[in-house]
Amino acid sequence: MIWKKKQKELSAQPPPELLPESGAEADVQEAEISANDAAKLESAAAAELAPEAFEEATGEPLLSVSSVHRSFPASGAPIHVLKGITMTVPQRQIVMLRGRSGSGKTTLLNLIGGLDTPSKGEIWFDGMPIHKLNDDQRTIIRRERMGFIFQAFALMPLLSAWENVELSLRMAGTPRGEWKGRVEHCLELVGLERRMKHRPFEMSGGEQQRVAIAKAIAHRPKLLLADEPTAELDSQMSAQIMNVFRTIIKTEGVTICMTTHDPTILEVADHVYEMVDGTFI
Numbered sequence: 001m002i003w004k005k006k007q008k009e010l011s012a013q014p015p016p017e018l019l020p021e022s023g024a025e026a027d028v029q030e031a032e033i034s035a036n037d038a039a040k041l042e043s044a045a046a047a048e049l050a051p052e053a054f055e056e057a058t059g060e061p062l063l064s065v066s067s068v069h070r071s072f073p074a075s076g077a078p079i080h081v082l083k084g085i086t087m088t089v090p091q092r093q094i095v096m097l098r099g100r101s102g103s104g105k106t107t108l109l110n111l112i113g114g115l116d117t118p119s120k121g122e123i124w125f126d127g128m129p130i131h132k133l134n135d136d137q138r139t140i141i142r143r144e145r146m147g148f149i150f151q152a153f154a155l156m157p158l159l160s161a162w163e164n165v166e167l168s169l170r171m172a173g174t175p176r177g178e179w180k181g182r183v184e185h186c187l188e189l190v191g192l193e194r195r196m197k198h199r200p201f202e203m204s205g206g207e208q209q210r211v212a213i214a215k216a217i218a219h220r221p222k223l224l225l226a227d228e229p230t231a232e233l234d235s236q237m238s239a240q241i242m243n244v245f246r247t248i249i250k251t252e253g254v255t256i257c258m259t260t261h262d263p264t265i266l267e268v269a270d271h272v273y274e275m276v277d278g279t280f281i
């Protein structure tokens with residue numbers, strides 16, 4: 001299916017030397033987004049505050065989803081998967097989406113992450129209308145401001161933990177001089193300072209997922225989206241992952257939105273949205 005395919009493409013990013021150079025069109029779009037940022041920074045300056053302080057002072061949520069619908073074309077009637085979803089995700093919190101298989105959690109996460117667009121409704125992230133942006137603009141936002149974690153750990157199998165994390169810095173365009181310090185810091189944060197040279201097949205499932213977390217936060221995203229990040233792990237490893245999430249909220253100021261089936265980890269959430277058949281109850 002399309003949405004799973006997109007996640008797969010996202011998680012299997014090739015090294016940048018294999019990627020085409022970004023063209024003039026992308027540069028223009030980048031400039032447009034920077035202009036947006038400039039406007040935000042201006043209003044922050046008007047309030048004589050740094051952007052982060054401005055966000056905190058205004059109490060604006062990092063993410064807000066308003067009356068979102070998503071239908072998919074089908075032979076016969078379209079499939080109406082999301083039926084008017086409204087939610088907010090405050091800064092530095094962990095929000096969980098819970099619900100049965102097929103209730104629409106992944107569909108919603110994909111809309112929030114800009115991998116897909118709503119049929120109706122609005123999604124605002126970090127002051128930007130994700131629902132109005134084109135594919136390239138959403139890609140830039142995703143690359144620079146979001147991190148993704150999937151159920152299957154999505155690491156490059158031939159690269160070490162270190163190289164996997166470094167790859168995400170390359171992809172985000174982080175200056176080369178910052179790579180070493182940042183990779184070390186992120187792997188230390190997830191407690192893998194002694195495993196930096198190991199490749200995925202030499203690590204346990206929990207360790208691989210911690211590398212995936214280090215990789216997802218290396219470029220300092222504001223929002224971390226995680227789709228069933230503990231589904232492949234036993235309860236002890238799941239608890240470790242949730243501890244890591246709590247740590248990175250404190251130390252990196254990241255905000256987390258994740259899906260789960262697992263009732264035991266729900267207590268870690270600041271807020272839980274229960275989804276049934278495309279709506280929240």
Ligand SMILES: Nc1ncnc2c1ncn2[C@@H]1O[C@H](COP(=O)(O)OP(=O)(O)OP(=O)(O)O)[C@@H](O)[C@H]1O
Nearest residue numbers: 001002003072079081100101102103104105106107
């Ligand atoms: N591109 C698509 N085309 C048609 N139907 C789709 C598409 N994407 C999702 N759906 C349908 O939407 C419904 C919700 O799927 P979704 O993957 O969002 O559920 P979920 O709650 O994440 O389930 P799970 O917990 O099993 O991952 C399913 O019935 C699915 O078949």
